[in-house]
Amino acid sequence: MxxxxxxxxxxxxxxxxxxxxxxxxxxxxxxxxxxxxEEGQKGVGxxxxxxxxxxxxxxxxxxxxxMIIGPPRTIYENRMYSLRVECGPRYPxxxxxxxxxxxxxxNGVHNSNGVVDMRAVxxxxxxxxxxxxxxxxxxxxxxxxxxxxxxxxxxPEGQIFSN
Amino acid sequence: xxxxxxxxPAVETNTEENAAAxxxxxxxxxxxxxxxxxIAIAEDSSVSQFKEEISKRFKAKQDQLVLIFAGKILKDGDxxxxxxxxxxxxxxLVIKTLQQQMQRQLMSNPEMLSQIxxxxxxxxxxxNPDLMRQMIVANPQMxxxxxxxxxxxxxxxxxELMRQTMELARxxxxxxxMMRNQDRALSNLESIPGGYNALRRMYTDIQEPMxxxxxxxxxxxxxxxxxxxxxxxxxxxxxxxxxEPLPNPWGPPDASAATTTTTSGTATTTSSTTSSTTPSxxxxxxxxxxxxxxxxxxSPGMQSLMQQxxxxxxxxxxxxxxxxxxxxxxxxxxxxxxxxxVFTNNPLFAGNPQLQEQxxxxxxxFLQQMQNPESLSVMxxxxxxxxxxxxxxxxxxxQTEAPGLMPSLIPGGMAAGIPGxxxxxxxxxxxxxxxxxxxxxxxxxxxxxxxxxxxLTQTPEVRFQQQLEQLSAMGFINxxxxxxxxxxxxxxxxAAIERLLxxxxx
Numbered sequence: 060m061x062x063x064x065x066x067x068x069x070x071x072x073x074x075x076x077x078x079x080x081x082x083x084x085x086x087x088x089x090x091x092x093x094x095x096x097e098e099g100q101k102g103v104g105x106x107x108x109x110x111x112x113x114x115x116x117x118x119x120x121x122x123x124x125x126m127i128i129g130p131p132r133t134i135y136e137n138r139m140y141s142l143r144v145e146c147g148p149r150y151p152x153x154x155x156x157x158x159x160x161x162x163x164x165x166n167g168v169h170n171s172n173g174v175v176d177m178r179a180v181x182x183x184x185x186x187x188x189x190x191x192x193x194x195x196x197x198x199x200x201x202x203x204x205x206x207x208x209x210x211x212x213x214x215p216e217g218q219i220f221s222n
Numbered sequence: 223x224x225x226x227x228x229x230x231p232a233v234e235t236n237t238e239e240n241a242a243a244x245x246x247x248x249x250x251x252x253x254x255x256x257x258x259x260x261i262a263i264a265e266d267s268s269v270s271q272f273k274e275e276i277s278k279r280f281k282a283k284q285d286q287l288v289l290i291f292a293g294k295i296l297k298d299g300d301x302x303x304x305x306x307x308x309x310x311x312x313x314x315l316v317i318k319t320l321q322q323q324m325q326r327q328l329m330s331n332p333e334m335l336s337q338i339x340x341x342x343x344x345x346x347x348x349x350n351p352d353l354m355r356q357m358i359v360a361n362p363q364m365x366x367x368x369x370x371x372x373x374x375x376x377x378x379x380x381x382e383l384m385r386q387t388m389e390l391a392r393x394x395x396x397x398x399x400m401m402r403n404q405d406r407a408l409s410n411l412e413s414i415p416g417g418y419n420a421l422r423r424m425y426t427d428i429q430e431p432m433x434x435x436x437x438x439x440x441x442x443x444x445x446x447x448x449x450x451x452x453x454x455x456x457x458x459x460x461x462x463x464x465x466e467p468l469p470n471p472w473g474p475p476d477a478s479a480a481t482t483t484t485t486s487g488t489a490t491t492t493s494s495t496t497s498s499t500t501p502s503x504x505x506x507x508x509x510x511x512x513x514x515x516x517x518x519x520x521s522p523g524m525q526s527l528m529q530q531x532x533x534x535x536x537x538x539x540x541x542x543x544x545x546x547x548x549x550x551x552x553x554x555x556x557x558x559x560x561x562x563x564v565f566t567n568n569p570l571f572a573g574n575p576q577l578q579e580q581x582x583x584x585x586x587x588f589l590q591q592m593q594n595p596e597s598l599s600v601m602x603x604x605x606x607x608x609x610x611x612x613x614x615x616x617x618x619x620x621q622t623e624a625p626g627l628m629p630s631l632i633p634g635g636m637a638a639g640i641p642g643x644x645x646x647x648x649x650x651x652x653x654x655x656x657x658x659x660x661x662x663x664x665x666x667x668x669x670x671x672x673x674x675x676x677x678l679t680q681t682p683e684v685r686f687q688q689q690l691e692q693l694s695a696m697g698f699i700n701x702x703x704x705x706x707x708x709x710x711x712x713x714x715x716x717a718a719i720e721r722l723l724x725x726x727x728x
Contacts, residue, residue: 102312111292124293
């Protein structure tokens with residue numbers, strides 16, 4: 060099972076996808092998610108967020124895990140926030156469901172269950188199909204750096220949302 | 223094309239080292255927010271083996287490392303294979319610095335916390351509202367705040383209130399109760415039209431600066447790491463339930479918007495009250511038990527801090543220059559009782575009652591010395607510190623090599639915590655020891671000069687001759703007691719009188 064998702068499969072896919080995106084064709088969900096899987100394993104980006112499948116055997120590529128490293132010079136500094144991301148059947152046309160597992164106090168995140176209200180996050184409110192799990196995580200991290208959030212008092216480390 | 227007859231040196235060394243492992247070596251990139259390294263490791267290694275390699279390369283301790291791959295944290299017991307880590311993939315690394323470690327340890331250890339709280343020393347410190355007030359007031363940010371909001375200074379000057387705050391801080395259960403009550407009260411308040419807005423206004427005016435002040439005060443200071451309490455302000459304006467400042471805390475708990483009860487946080491914060499304190503009516507400054515407790519000298523965290531200090535003179539410098547430290551020293555020196563308690567409870571001195579005695583006597587002098595800007599600058603000068611340590615070591619060696627020569631020297635253990643200053647003080651316990659001869663005298667005088675204490679060449683009796691006479695003229699006939707009082711107060715007659723009066727049965 061796992062072999063299907065190895066790195067080797069990718070160059071072909073990314074070429075196809077680049078071509079597809081350029082011509083305005085909708086990229087099939089699974090291709091897109093496979094590429095995101097690969098990017099997650101290769102650590103594409105600046106190393107401040109990480110993502111991957113929750114379960115390697117998940118053939119539907121639906122349930123993902125994300126990790127955000129709290130940005131420096133904010134109250135989130137050096138904490139690690141674990142998230143769950145669910146990419147539904149209509150992803151990437153529709154945004155994924157995102158929720159924090161690690162407890163956090165952040166505008167746009169429900170205090171009771173960690174669910175992220177995408178409409179409340181300005182950079183994600185107007186979802187584009189070019190957005191990805193990485194974009195979601197990076198935008199949430201950027202959100203932590205906003206003035207209105209960067210000093211919000213936080214629960215002690217290590218707590219998780221009970222829901 | 224070059225042949226790969228000699229294989230990769232990295233692979234070679236690894237195969238040599240991991241002879242036991244079946245070793246397909248893979249190259250994994252380890253990325254921190256700052257940099258990245260490629261690490262070769264056997265494919266079937268465990269995460270902790272991987273961390274070993276990483277700790278060498280990144281020069282960090284293994285338990286400071288946190289590894290993340292594909293959105294999951296890698297636990298030491300897992301294997302790389304379990305997570306699907308293969309050649310060419312990237313693992314993210316976060317290196318936890320010391321402060322965070324301490325914080326985490328403390329927060330995850332409620333027993334330690336309650337131990338600290340139960341420590342009689344802590345309790346006595348907290349039951350002294352004057353001391354607390356001094357410490358708080360001395361913080362420049364608090365002072366600013368107080369200027370802007372005279373109500374706060376009223377609050378601080380109200381001993382009843384302070385005492386209650388201390389009570390609360392000491393008793394987490396009680397605190398939780400209070401918070402729950404306040405939550406309810408506040409939600410009632412909100413339902414009053416206009417009430418919410420008024421509350422909110424007050425929050426932004428008063429509480430926020432107070433909290434940032436409180437937070438910064440605790441945060442700029444290594445002790446805060448011990449306290450683990452960077453979140454002692456639990457506020458957020460946009461949520462409806464919370465946190466109002468307290469213009470008139472003990473005003474009647476009526477529903478008028480002007481006098482309002484403060485609240486604590488949401489359910490989240492109430493459940494974690496032991497470690498993070500939100501301000502409340504009775505706890506206006508969010509004084510948290512943990513941060514107070516951790517200001518004390520004998521928590522385990524403090525001990526490791528002490529260790530580090532001796533390893534790291536820079537840290538010592540920072541610590542001493544922290545204004546908080548200075549005010550604490552000041553308050554300690556004005557309160558010789560507490561200071562003596564602090565020192566006697568310090569495990570450094572615990573095993574040695576003789577030492578304690580000496581310390582106790584030398585205490586006022588010692589504290590004065592700490593205040594002396596010269597000695598302070600000596601302490602913050604790493605070279606001077608090093609020189610002092612060398613002297614100390616030399617003396618120690620001398621003592622072991624030629625014990626007969628230096629009977630009046632205190633063992634080096636005394637100075638372990640704060641090298642330098644106690645040493646000269648220690649040496650000045652001449653009254654109790656046979657009069658020094660020749661070289662000893664020279665040494666002592668040298669050290670005395672060092673200490674900048676000029677009154678120390680004589681016995682307390684001689685020193686306080688004048689004061690003793692005054693006291694006996696006033697009617698205090700117990701010369702012994704007078705002497706003790708004078709020693710304790712460093713020659714301050716008024717304070718000595720208070721002591722004498724205080725010790726008399728009423």
